[in-house]
Every structure is written in C-alpha cells, then in structure tokens.
Amino acid sequence: MPKKEQTLDFQELFSAIDELEREYKIEKDYVYSVLESALLTAYKQVKGIKDKNLSNVKVSIDPEKGSVKIYEYRKVVENVKDRKSEISLEDAQKIDKRYKVGDIVAIEVPISQFSRKAAMTVRQTVIGKIREKRRSIIFEDYSSKVDNIVTGVVQRIDKKNVIVEIEGGKVEAILPMEEQIPGEEYKPGVMMKFYITEVRIPPKEKEPIVYLSRTHPNLIKRLMENEVPEIQEGIIEIKAIAREAGSRSKVAVYSNSLKVDPVGACIGEKGIRIQNVLKHLNGEKIDIVKWSSDIGEFIKNALSPAEVVHIDLNLIEKKAFVLVPNSQLSLAIGKGGQNARLAAKLTGWKIDIKGKD
Structure with missing residues (x-):
C-alpha cells in the first residue's frame, strides 16, 4: 500500500507564523486560534459531524516542539449512550488498565489520517484568515498615514x-x-x-x-513642516496654499510670536530651508507671503513680488480692485495670468488689476 502523502507541514507553518509576527505584527495567538478553528472544522468534515458543539474535542498546539494534536475527550461509563462523548470501561482499559468509571480519556486523532480535502480546508482557512488580518493591519496602518508624506x-x-x-x-x-x-x-x-x-x-x-x-497642496505643507521647526512647534502657521503643481505655488504663513518673522523663518538662512523643500518639487517655485487678517493687506502680500499702490474692496462680492504701477502691471498679473490667479486662489477673493501712471 502506498505511503500516505504528508498533507500538513506544521514546522513550515510555525516558521511562517514567526515571520508574520515580525513583519506584519500579526499576533501569534490570533494565528493559533485560526489554526485551531480550522482543524476543528476539518475534524468535523472527516468525522461527518454537523453538530456545532465540539466541547469534547480539543486542539493542542505546541510551537516549541512544532506539533499540533487533536484529542477527543470521552467519559468512561458502564453503558455507552453517546459514542461521541462516552467510552465503555472495557475499551478505556484497553488503553490503560487504570481507568475507572467516571474518568476522562483523551484519545488522539491522528492528523496524518486527515483526507487531502480536509487538509486543504485547514490550509485554505488559515491562509484566508491570515490574508484577511494582514489586509486589515495594512489598511489601518496606512489609513492613519493619510494626509502625510512618504x-x-x-x-x-x-x-x-x-x-x-x-x-x-x-x-x-x-x-x-x-x-x-x-x-x-x-x-x-x-x-x-x-x-x-x-x-x-x-x-x-x-x-x-x-x-x-505629487500635485496636492498639502505635499508642500508637509515638506515645510519637516524643514521648519517653528511650524512643528506651532509658532508659525500655514494659513493657505495655492498651487499650480510643477510651476509655481504661493504659501501664506503667520507667526504667533512677534519675535519670529514667519516669511524669514520659512525661507531660512541663505534660503536653506525653502531650498530643501524645493529639491523635492522638480523645479517648482514657491512664494512665501505673510498672512494677515486684514484682507486688503493680505491681497497686497499675495500679489508680491509686485508692488500695490491702491486697493478697493467690494465686501459683498468679495472682489478687490487693485492698482499697481504700469511698470509692474505684467509682474502683478504674471505670465499667463499666473501671479494674479494664484493670489486670488490664496486669498479666496476675485482680483481685478489695473495699471496706474
């Protein structure tokens, strides 16, 4: 008779469980409980049991020895009425003569006798549950990193x-x-x-x-947080960002301390801080402007580097009428209207720019 094929390699499984714990922080106890549940399901399949109650069947897992065993626990009785949970005194004493009525006998069910189908059930159940847990861990881990850079x-x-x-x-x-x-x-x-x-x-x-x-405005925000300690400490706040990715952005900053210049702090000595941000943005330019609760002042700052001569505000329509020197009109508007467009986006106001002699 041909030798029965080895269908379950528990040594290999325990090695995989160790790796899962190290790499994905999947607790061993969780995997062991999954394995136990899968083995009990396979046991029912092998025995043809439909009853959900398996209180007399236990799985013993010993990762140190690399062994997994299933035991049926049966009570020794004179007259057997339930073969699933009872064993006759005569049969019990064939196992060990010391057994007496009322004792509990542990009978090992050889896992090697599991059919190929049952072994497949165990393997698929364990793998499926581990994948499900792994997906859950990865999803939760990276969901907590949303709105951050990587x-x-x-x-x-x-x-x-x-x-x-x-x-x-x-x-x-x-x-x-x-x-x-x-x-x-x-x-x-x-x-x-x-x-x-x-x-x-x-x-x-x-x-x-x-x-x-790579285009989200918060990419710039997070990069600046990494480079400017005053932002991390809450001394400087990034109030708004307007971005045309790959070309130019404007960032409005505010200082909660009179001793700290928000624009200077973000640019850094000799421009080192802003340069460390720009090196990740493939040549994109960034204007750092000072935020103000005075909307007129904020709009003037947002239109930098152009100089604003005069500004009128329509508070109802949120529209600003801005006068700049004729010599700076093209600078205020920017190439293709970009400077004015970004300033409007940064402030949330419509901006109408005119030149003045």
Missing part, C-alpha cells in the same frame, strides 16, 4: 499610472495620472516624496492600495 521608489508605469514601492514594498502604491506633475518624469529606481491621499481595499479580497499625489 518616501517611495518608482517601479514602473502601468496604463499611465505610476506604480511606487513604499516602505519595503509591503503594499502597492499608485500615483494616478491626474495626481502627476505635468512634465515630471517618473523613471524606475528614482526616489521621491509623495503625499498619501487615501487607502482602498479593492474588490475580490485583493491587497489594500495606497493612492499617492
């Missing part, structure tokens, strides 16, 4: 989306086409900073997907 390495382009490896490749990250900076090249192997916009678990029980952005 360093990633470009892997490849797939249907105009950029596939990015983040944090050792534990999860797939995608930079959609609409979140890519126009004209920016995404070459495999290049390391970049990305802003995490959301995390989704796609249908059909696939792994979570982290969605990234």
Whole structure:
C-alpha cells in the first residue's frame, strides 16, 4: 500500500507564523486560534459531524516542539449512550488498565489520517484568515498615514499610472495620472516624496492600495513642516496654499510670536530651508507671503513680488480692485495670468488689476 502523502507541514507553518509576527505584527495567538478553528472544522468534515458543539474535542498546539494534536475527550461509563462523548470501561482499559468509571480519556486523532480535502480546508482557512488580518493591519496602518508624506521608489508605469514601492514594498502604491506633475518624469529606481491621499481595499479580497499625489497642496505643507521647526512647534502657521503643481505655488504663513518673522523663518538662512523643500518639487517655485487678517493687506502680500499702490474692496462680492504701477502691471498679473490667479486662489477673493501712471 502506498505511503500516505504528508498533507500538513506544521514546522513550515510555525516558521511562517514567526515571520508574520515580525513583519506584519500579526499576533501569534490570533494565528493559533485560526489554526485551531480550522482543524476543528476539518475534524468535523472527516468525522461527518454537523453538530456545532465540539466541547469534547480539543486542539493542542505546541510551537516549541512544532506539533499540533487533536484529542477527543470521552467519559468512561458502564453503558455507552453517546459514542461521541462516552467510552465503555472495557475499551478505556484497553488503553490503560487504570481507568475507572467516571474518568476522562483523551484519545488522539491522528492528523496524518486527515483526507487531502480536509487538509486543504485547514490550509485554505488559515491562509484566508491570515490574508484577511494582514489586509486589515495594512489598511489601518496606512489609513492613519493619510494626509502625510512618504518616501517611495518608482517601479514602473502601468496604463499611465505610476506604480511606487513604499516602505519595503509591503503594499502597492499608485500615483494616478491626474495626481502627476505635468512634465515630471517618473523613471524606475528614482526616489521621491509623495503625499498619501487615501487607502482602498479593492474588490475580490485583493491587497489594500495606497493612492499617492505629487500635485496636492498639502505635499508642500508637509515638506515645510519637516524643514521648519517653528511650524512643528506651532509658532508659525500655514494659513493657505495655492498651487499650480510643477510651476509655481504661493504659501501664506503667520507667526504667533512677534519675535519670529514667519516669511524669514520659512525661507531660512541663505534660503536653506525653502531650498530643501524645493529639491523635492522638480523645479517648482514657491512664494512665501505673510498672512494677515486684514484682507486688503493680505491681497497686497499675495500679489508680491509686485508692488500695490491702491486697493478697493467690494465686501459683498468679495472682489478687490487693485492698482499697481504700469511698470509692474505684467509682474502683478504674471505670465499667463499666473501671479494674479494664484493670489486670488490664496486669498479666496476675485482680483481685478489695473495699471496706474
């Protein structure tokens, strides 16, 4: 008779459980409980049991020895009425002559006798539950990182989306086409900073997907927080950001301390702080402007580097009529209207700019 094929390798399984705990912080106790449940399900399948109550069947897991055993516990009786939970005194004494009526006998059920189908049930159940737990852990982990930046390495382009490896490749990250900076090249192997916009678990029980952005205004905000300690400490606040990704942005900052110049602090000595931000933005320019609760003053600052001569405000329509020297009209408006457009977006006001002799 051919030797029965080994269908369950518990040594291999325990090694995998150790790895799961290290890499994904999946508690061993959780995996053991899943394994126990799967073995009990397989036991019922082998025995043809439909009853949910298996109080007399226990699984013994010993990871130190790399062993897993199933025991049926039966009470020794004179007359057997329930073969699932009872054993005759005669049969019990065949196991050990010392057994007497009322004792509990532990009878091992050899797992090696499990059918291939039962073994497959165990394997699929354990793998399925572990994947489910792993998905849950990854989803929760990265969901807590939404609205933050992450360093990633470009892997490849797939249907105009950029596939990015983040944090050792534990999860797939995608930079959609609409979140890519126009004209920016995404070459495999290049390391970049990305802003995490959301995390989704796609249908059909696939792994979570982290969605990234290179165009989101908060990419600049988070980069500045990393470079400017006064922002981290709450001394300086970023009040607003207007961005045309890859080209130019304006950032409005405010200081809660009269001793700290918000613009100077963000730029840094010899421009070092803002340069450390710009190196992650592929040549994009950033104007740091001082925020003011006085909307007229704020609009003047937002139109820098142009000089404003006079400003009238229509509070009802939130519209500003701005006069600048004729010599600075093109500077105030900017190439393609960009400076005026960004100032309007930064302040939330419509801005009508006119030249003055």
